[in-house]
Amino acid sequence: METNLKSKAVLITGAAKGIGRETAIAFGREGSRVALFDIDEAALAEASAAVTAAGGTAATFKADLSSAADIEEKVTAAIAHFGSVDVLVNNVGAGAVRTFDQLTDAEWDKTFSLNFMSYVRTTRVVLPVMRKQGHGAIVNNGSDLARQPEGVPIDYSASKAAVLALTKGLARTEGANNIRINAVAPGPIWTPFWTQPGGFAETMGKFHNMEPQKAVEHEMSLRQLPLGRLGKPEEVANVIVFLASDLASFVTSSVWGVDGGSIRAIA
Secondary structure: OOOOOOOOEEEEEOOOOHHHHHHHHHHHHOOOEEEEEEOOHHHHHHHHHHHHHHOOEEEEEEOOOOOHHHHHHHHHHHHHHHOOOOEEEEOOOOOOOOOHHHOOHHHHHHHHHHHHHHHHHHHHHHHHHHHHHOOEEEEEEOOHHHHOOOOOOHHHHHHHHHHHHHHHHHHHHHHHHOEEEEEEEEOOEOOHHHHOOOOHHHHHHHHHOOOHHHHHHHHHHHHOOOOOOOEOHHHHHHHHHHHHOHHHOOOOOOEEEEOOOOOOOOO
8 A cells, every 4th residue: 555655744753762763764664754853963863864774865953842942943944944844743752650749830841841832833833834735644642641541640641631632623623724633642662761761661660669670560460451561662653654644544633542452442
């Protein structure tokens, strides 16, 4: 089946590592022109090389995606570089395991600034271009915790629920402009989001008073995933590429779970 993504201009936030990196490479395999945004310049360079090796064209933009000014400047520069934007993948995010009582206002603001407002701000820059072109696709990275929240991390869950509301709301208004807006909702995916210092695994270990790996195994047993394992970033990337492609031409306002069966609800 043909995705028709060859030469399409694709913008991906949080593209240096994890799901973002694998998504960039997946678009590279389709022959897309990919703009990668991240604050980690060294990892961006490595990811860019991987996109090129996969058969795509890559451009990198070091950006603080919690900064409104940086987003506007760098996303505008990427659109100018490619001359268009066909696909936006809002992927950047961060989280730590903290209880409601532990969270300060500053920590709530930090979580929402990166995990939600960065999506608002990139979309705000991209939509006028897509409307003028008369087409476009946006894929937002949500979470299974947006649809089935746990007590921790509650700030992360709330920010991702906001992402799904944004997805649904904008899909309603932008359908008339031939712009499709969908979301993926990954479950636990083994990426640097979990493994890096201060990431989910380390903070989960502190919360459960266990070694990080043991804490992750314990958490997975509590969630009772039918597939019994953490996912791989490329498994999410494959769904993102599908949603951005012509194969999903009649798909909008949808939330695609890539979660190993963690969500039990029918809808």
